Amino acid sequence: DTEVTQTPKHLVMGMTNKKSLKCEQHMGHRAMYWYKQKAKKPPELMFVYSYEKLSINESVPSRFSPECPNSSLLNLHLHALQPEDSALYLCASSQEGLGGNTIYFGEGSWLTVV
Amino acid sequence: SQQGEEDPQALSIQEGENATMNCSYKTSINNLQWYRQNSGRGLVHLILIRSNEREKHSGRLRVTLDTSKKSSSLLITASRAADTASYFCATGLMYSGGGADGLTFGKGTHLIIQP
Numbered sequence: 262d263t264e265v266t267q268t269p270k271h272l273v274m275g276m277t278n279k280k281s282l283k284c285e286q287h288m289g290h291r292a293m294y295w296y297k298q299k300a301k302k303p304p305e306l307m308f309v310y311s312y313e314k315l316s317i318n319e320s321v322p323s324r325f326s327p328e329c330p331n332s333s334l335l336n337l338h339l340h341a342l343q344p345e346d347s348a349l350y351l352c353a354s355s356q357e358g359l360g361g362n363t364i365y366f367g368e369g370s371w372l373t374v375v
Numbered sequence: 376s377q378q379g380e381e382d383p384q385a386l387s388i389q390e391g392e393n394a395t396m397n398c399s400y401k402t403s404i405n406n407l408q409w410y411r412q413n414s415g416r417g418l419v420h421l422i423l424i425r426s427n428e429r430e431k432h433s434g435r436l437r438v439t440l441d442t443s444k445k446s447s448s449l450l451i452t453a454s455r456a457a458d459t460a461s462y463f464c465a466t467g468l469m470y471s472g473g474g475a476d477g478l479t480f481g482k483g484t485h486l487i488i489q490p
Contacts, residue, residue: 265417294477303463303480304418317477351417363408364465364478368417 264288265367267352273373276342282370284335284352293335294364295327296351304351310335311357342374380481381464387487394451396484398464399444405467407440408478409449412461421449421462454488461485 265286274280284293291312296304309317310329324346326338335352349369356362382397398407406425410418422438424431424447431438437450451458465478 303483306477306479309477349415353418363420363423365420366410366418371415 265352265354265365267350267367267370269370270368271371271373273375274339274342275375276344278342279338279340281339282337282350282352282372284337284367285333286354286365287333288354288365289332289356290354290365291332291357292355292362293329294353294355295335295337296353296366298349298351298369300348308337339372342372344374347373381462381484383484384482385485385487387489388454389489390454390456392454394454394458394486394488396449396462396464396486398447398449398481400447400464400466400481401445402466404442407438407447408465408467409436409438409447410463410465410480412463412483414460418463451486454486456488456490459486459488 268283272280293310295307297307298304306319307321308327313329313332324341328336328338349371351366351369353364353366355364380399386394388394404426406423408423409421411421412418421436422431422433424438424440426442429440435452438447440447447464449462461483463480463483465480467478
């Protein structure tokens, strides 16, 4: 069972809506991530937060806006999305530090843009 | 950008047989991780192998890493129907500045275990 919790599990939104995806972890991890996964494709990195600061933005359109309110929470604010943004959005977390660490994923939020 | 390439893209075997999946990558890595994903679900971490390691075991799983060939393999022994899933390798890049840099995933192997 994953210790990264994502809500909601499913979200349907119109192109003019504003919504948010939420992610929470209580493993004391200081790195958190957002990935996007289209059907039958591998996950693609969107954002990395390290010690609550945005450290990597993989050229993601500004209609996706990440936020890290504290070390346990990560949000993804959505506004003016397009139908092609429909996908599974995965949150993940890991310990910080050199050498690389296991990255733990949540179950994901299925987003449908209509 | 995509780093790993899994081979084969799809594999169907009988229950009880062994399943081997391969992964190749292009750049120098810090570590390589294998994940399993059941249809429509999140990713489950299987094994992490660091660039200075050559082999790791976990239960019925065996992972090898050959950094000279930039390749890794995942062996699942005595397969079970519940092993049916997609398997991804993911590489953590060399990051001299330290800190988290995320993972780059391969295309994945879809494994089907026939009962």
